Structures are given as C-alpha cells and as structure tokens.
Amino acid sequence: MSFLRVRDLTVTFTRPGQAPVRAVDGVTFDVGSGQSVGIVGESGSGKSVTSLAVMRLLPARNVQVTGSIELGDQDLLALSARQMRDVRGRDVAMIFQDPMTSLNPVLTVGRQLVEVIVRHDGRSVAEARRDAQALLERVGIPDPARRLREYPHQLSGGMRQRVMIAIAVACRPRLLIADEPTTALDVTIQAQILDLLRDLVEESGSALVMITHDLGVVAGLCERVHVMYSGRIVESAPATGLFARPAHPYTDGLLRSIPRIDDEERGMLHTIRGSVRDVVAWEHGCAFQPRCDHAVESCLGGPPPVHDLTGAPGHRVRCPRPVHPATPATGTGRSEGSA
C-alpha cells in the first residue's frame, strides 16, 4: 500500500470578477514508502501547486481544492489546521526553491532548527541543540557549532539550502517534498545537494517527491516520473522506461529538444512550437494539441483518455496516438527500433 495517495486532485483559483483558473486538474498519483518520485513540468504545469496542495499550504481564500490526499491512514484534506501543523514536519516536510525566503531572516539558524525539533520531538532545548549540531554536520556544513549561531544571510545559497534540508529532515519525516530545490543554485552546488538528498533518502528510508523542470535532475534521482502539462499528468512511467521510450508527444518533444552535454550533434535542435500559453482547455481536448506534431482532428473531441502502454508495465500515457506505439508483448528490447 502506498504511503501517499493523491486521487483526482483539483485546485481551482477563483478571483472575483474573473474566470476561475484550474491550476491542477484531476491529478492522481501514488508514492510508495521509501520511493523517489519525480514530477516534471514547465511553468504553468501545476507541479508546484500540486505540492503546495499536498502540504495544505495554499491560501484558504479564493482557492478550491477537491479530490483526496491520503498520507498513511490520514485524510489530509479532512484535518483541521492544527492537526495539519502536526503532520507538517513530523510526517511530511518540504524544501523550497529559494532558501532565503523560506528561512526566517531575523532568527539564527540554530534557533529555527531547535524550534522544529522541540516542537515535534518534544525534546529539551539542550538535547535539541545537540541534535541540531549533529544534523548540520550530517548535511555537510563545516564548523556546525559556529553556523548554528549565524543568521541566514551570513550563509551562501548552497549552505542555506543545506540548512533547509536539515530542518526538513530534522524529525525524520516519512515523506520529503522538494520543490525545485536546486534551481537557484550553480551546477556544482546542485550536484552536492542532489547527492545529499540521495544519501539522506536512502539512509532514512523516507519517500521523496521531486518537483522540477529539469529532466536531468529526475533521471539521476527518481524511480518513477510523472510529466505534467497544463494542470494534468500526461505521462507516468518508471524513469528508465520514460527516458528510453517517451510516449507522449510532449515528453518526447521535450527530451529531443534539450541539448545534452554528452551530445556532439551541432545541427538544429528539435523544437516544440508555440509556448505554454497556447493551450486548449482539457474538457475540449488535449491541452497540448496546438503544439503537437501528432495532432489529429479527434484530439479536439473531448478530453484524451489515459491508457497503458502494452509491454511496458506501469507506463501510462494520456494520448490516443503516443509516439512509441504499444509494442508487442514479446519483450521490451525491441522498442529501440520503433521510433
């Protein structure tokens, strides 16, 4: 049984005098205990809103959340605000893109870390301080005793993100949600942070949900990947299957349009035309249709169905005309030639 079960999650932003915007539209996914799952999408795909909805961090005003989010045996959408505060930090913790704005600038790093430990573990402050120091050391911060007394602005971006991670893992949550945790960082620092996350997850057995726009980050970190476009998941697959045989034209186009550092090809890149603004509402058809090379008339005849790729267990795609058509169930090895 999965640890996190999200069913038909829909988030609608309503503003008086304006048409409601459905940022997340019927999203369903599972995260098993200890599993690493990636949610990939561009701006406007709804990936961050999904993570905020799971954390119940969306503003209550003008936002409508429907569907269900179950964490272990708790229905998160049914919890009171107070109960949810206990869940956050203890059962599920989040790491944000910008550690500067998610750390409190007027409190020392130590104070913020100790606060979390005392609140959720019910330890004495002295014990919590020892734990905090050990934690900072664990996330790779040199001279942790000194760093505990410092303020967030005295740390570099990479250090701040390490502190955020320390705070997130302080109470050994069973689920860690990381929303673009390395987007603001340089690549060598990104490599350090991803390495740290990988180690921590492996060591503690926590599940990880990695929200990112970077397919490369997901490739090295996640077992299962969900690709989001315009509020819906358009493709879900084990990482190996997704990168080897992307089925949705969007996933395929994205993978082919990214220049790779190990690629010597210098010709024109494959492109996806248009921008993420050129969308069709899902109830009228596939949102990606205006940009899709495979589009046919039926793509605008109502919401596209989701189906399994035969011969690829767990590989699901929301497209009637996937790039890699269903392969005969004789084996997956033949998929290479079917492009």
Next chain:
Amino acid sequence: MSLLQVRDLKVHFPIRSGTLFTRQHGSVKAVDGVDLDVPAGTTFGLVGESGCGKSTLARAIMRLVEPTAGSITLDGRDLLGLSERRLRPVRRDFQMVFQDPMASLDPRQNVESLLTEPLRAHRIPGGSVEHARRIRTLLEVVGLPATALERYPHEFSGGQRQRIGIARALVLNPKLVVADEPVSALDVSVQAQVINLLKELQETFSLTYLVIAHDLAVVRHISDTVAVMYLGQIIEQAPATALYRAPTHPYTKALMGAVPVPDPAVEASRTRILLRGDLPSPANPPSGCRFHTRCPWRQATRCADERPALRTLAPGHQVACHFAEEIAAGRIPPSTTAVSSAAAAPAAASSAAEPPS
C-alpha cells in the same frame, strides 16, 4: 585576424564605505586579466558559475561597465580609447542580447517603437518608410508576425519577447552579438526555438557571437570555442568538441560532471567529482591557483603559492593548471572523498500496480 580581441582585461569594483567621505577598502576583482580572441563568423562560448565574472566581462566588452585596465579591439578599432560620445556611433557594430527580455524591453514602448528607436538614434538613412520596411523584414526573420508591431512587451510570451530582444540587437546590422544567458529565462520547451533562431541568424547575417551561459550543454551545442571562467580568470579554453571530450582543468572536470543528463542509464554509470565548499570571495581570492582551495587534485607544492599561466597543451587547447599533464595521464589521483560513483541506480521498474493517473 580576430574580429574581437581582448587583452589582459581587468574590471575591479572598489569596495567603499561612508556616504560623504568615502574610503576604499580594496576591490572586488570581478574580471582579472582576461584574453579573448573571437574570429569573425564563429561563436565563442563563455561558461562559469555565478560570481565567476562572465557577465561583468560581457558588459565590459559592451562598454556598459568601465574596465579598469586592458584593451578591447573590435575589427581593428580600439574601443577603450573612445569617449562615450565617440563610442556611440561605433556601437552599431556590437550589440547585446539580454537574459531577461521582460526587463530589457521598455514596458511603455510598443514593438515598432522599440525597433525604430535605434535606427533613428543612429540616423540610419531611408526615412520612416524604409525603416518600416526594414523592421517588418526583421520581424519576419525572427519569426514574429507583422501584427506584433503595435503590441507591447507584456502581451508576448517569454520566447516571443526574446525574439523581440534579438530583433532589436540586429536592427543595426552589427558584426558582433554578445548574448548574456539568452535562453536561461525561458521555458525548457521554448529554449530550443531560440537556440535554433540564433544559429539561423548567424548564417543569414554572418554574425559573430560571444555567448555567455551557465548551461554547459547549450554552450556546447552552439559554440566553436569554449572558455571556462573561475573567479575572474579563464582557466581553460579549447575548441568545443575537444573541451567536452577531454576536460583537463580540475574545475572543468567537476563542472562537466555536475551537469545532469536526462538519461538514467548515463546518470547511473557516471562518476562525478564533487567539489567541497563554496566559491571563495572575489574580493579576497585565494593565492596561487584560485581553485586550489576546492581542488581535489591539489598538490603540496606550487598550487597554493604560484599562479598558473594559461598554457597551450594541444593546438587551441589552453589550460591554467600546473599539473594538467599529470592529471590527464592519471599520474595524480584525486582525493577519494571527492569522487562519488553517482546514483545508487534507481530501481528499474517500480511498482507496476499503480492506479491510473
């Protein structure tokens, strides 16, 4: 003969305190002795992480930041000797594409006004009829319809805005285009369009590019020559293919190993070098080799006290490392703590019994 030639360029920003009676406490050496040669019609890529001075270098070449020392020669003409007033007419020849097209386009001007302004400022002959024809052609070339003319920047998507920024840089028919992170503010699915456009334009107008970016894959794809910067200096420079096939400087090795590849098989099999710690302050750079504080191959001698010069190892391949040959030949091993054999490979097929998404 290179179109752009930069010699020993330095940009030092003074650190001052006090409001009325200012005192200088030293300086941030953002660019500290850089040489560049960009042959006409080629693309020169400049990579490095934030704080390495690559954007400052670009702005110094554009004369948007005053260099402290050195020389910049464009097409045989010395740019640093010219006063701002004398430089203005020369600016036609070198133009810039900015990172954030929303910030670099005046929100109160429509596209037509944005594109004709440079023509008027340089008194390009032809009058408004000829100008109008010129900008219409240009719009078509960058892939925007003529209806874009009376629209304002905020009405476009990011990719379209960058096309406007590119059109604006090209309207004066420059020889050199300096592009500072031209695609990093764009959505992934739109980046390829803009990269292709830059390539097409280079062929059509025989442009010379200096492209500054932190995305090493993008730079490899479009550059003929690539230089890597660290703390204000170029530490390695080579033809793109040679550099990416065999990065030689320890920093280049680490940088390239850190770039994630969208392929789990590759990710699982790579060994990457993890650098310890953060970038030292450019106000107080380390002595000797500036990278020695983080270098996994650091040696007891020379590294900390002798500044390595940029040496030619192979034709066109220059490296600033005392021990480049030894490291390349594997005679010096990296310190073991720095090497991570990548991912504990993600379990291949995960639970197949998942609910529909």
Next chain:
Amino acid sequence: MSTPEQVAATRPTGGDEAIGSPRPTRGLRSDALRRLRRNPMAVVGFTLILIFVGVAVFAPWIAPYSPKDNSWLSEVRPGAYPGPSAEHWLGIDPLGRDVFSRLVYGARQSLLIGVVSLAVGATVGVGIGLLAGAFGGWVDTVVMRLVDIMLSVPGLLFAIAIAAMLGQSLTSVMIAIAVVNIPIFARLLRGEMLGQRAADYVLAARSLGISRAGIVFRHVLPNSFTPVIVQGTLTLALAIVEAAGLAFLGLSGSDPSAPEWGRMLTDAQVALTSAPQLALYPGLAIVLAALGFTLLGESLREALDPKLRR
C-alpha cells in the same frame, strides 16, 4: 473542429510560436483605465471628485445667495441660530450668512488653492527631481541635501512661516502649500529615476547607442512618472486640508467674509455648544473632498502597478 491539415496550415513558419491570443492590443494606459473602472474604491473617489469639481465650477448657479450676504443678521441671537429651513437649507451662521451658499463657494476656494499649489509645487519639484535623477553624481548630492533640509521642517509650520512672511493673502497660502510640496515631488521622482536607471532596458538602450538625453526622456522619465501621478492626486487631498488649516488659523487673507471651509470652522467656534452642526458641515466637506482624491490616488496606485497587471 480542425483537421490536421488546417492545424498545420495555421501554423507560423519554422515551428515558431504563435502570438498568444487574438485579443485586441491594449496599451498600458487603457489597461490601467479598465482596472480602475472595475475598482469600487476608484468609482467612489471619482464620484466624490466629480461632485466637488461640479459644485466649485457651478457655484453661482447652485448657491441661492451670495456667500458674503449677511442680510439675516437680525434673525441671529447669541446661543440661538436658525436651523435648516426651506429658505436656508443648512441654516444661518453666527454672522447672519446663508451656510449652504458659503459651503458651495468654499468648494471653489478649496479647489483653486489645491490645484494652483499642486501645479506649482509639482512642477518645481519634478524639475528638481529630474535634474538630480538625470545627472546623478555631485548635482544629485547637492540638490538632494537641499531638499532634505526642506523636508526636515514640518510642513504646516513651514506654511505658517511663509504665510506670516508674505502677509495674509490667498497667494501666500498657495505659495506656502506649493513650497511644502516641492521636496516631496523632487525626492519621489529622483528616487524613482535612479531605480529605473539601473534597469536592464536602460542598459539595452545604452548598448544600442542611444543618447543620454534620449534615454532620460524616452525611457527613464515615462517609466518613473507613475508614482508622481499618484502622489499628485494624494497631494491634492492634503492641499485641501492644509488650506483649511491655514484659513482656520486666520492666515488665508484679509477679507474675513471670504467663503472658506477653514474660516467657516473658525466662525462656527463661537456657536460650538448651541449649534455644533455649523462646524460639522465644513468639516464634512473637507473630509469628503480629501477622501475623494485619496481614494482615487490609492486606486490609481493599484491600477498602475505593473506587478499587479493581469
């Protein structure tokens, strides 16, 4: 619904992006106007201003009597002032004049002082701010230190000093209020311009070889003007209150019968216990007029904020 061929045919060449939506072009100004119309705060503010300006302009037609006519002095007894009646809608003041007529003509006076002092103060202030913002360097330092000195003197005190120096007249009130406004506008514009000068589009203009004057007047100034417009609207509200304050203190001119809201407050003082409504009318008029400009100013600020657009 379209066929694949149609889909392909509508595609721009070369895999390019299509222009997002077919809606008509909107400039920044019409965009702001549209949002202003939807804001109830702006509508209320605008209505109040419209009434205020209408009353001021058409005062001779609206007011039943001359504001200086004290023919009804005989009806006034100490401690007993005739209240509202069919002839005198708001009653008669302690000096035997029609309160409604005085109130109507008072709007004229307030508007005149507000507009003139704003125009003078804003023009001089903007000029100084432009000088400092365009040149920067030592010009900026010198000019701004002077402005700081002006700002360090409390506004009303400054106005009283000027009015006292120039003698009691309408002109000196207007000058006093204008002078108080100068440093506010100068600082505002200069700060905004310095901020805009660091923006990327200014760098872009410089790299294109556009002259310094071109950059200042075509790019920096238009982009710095929004807060000045907002401040202007808010300043009008303040000027009305300040004018009333100066009149209340008896600094607004030698003619004691001139219809002014501030002076009406002074005149009402003697009757405060028996006829408090006499103070209430001009007080309310001042508050409503000032409120109108404040509401409009605040909603302008919201409507013009590019961060809030779309």
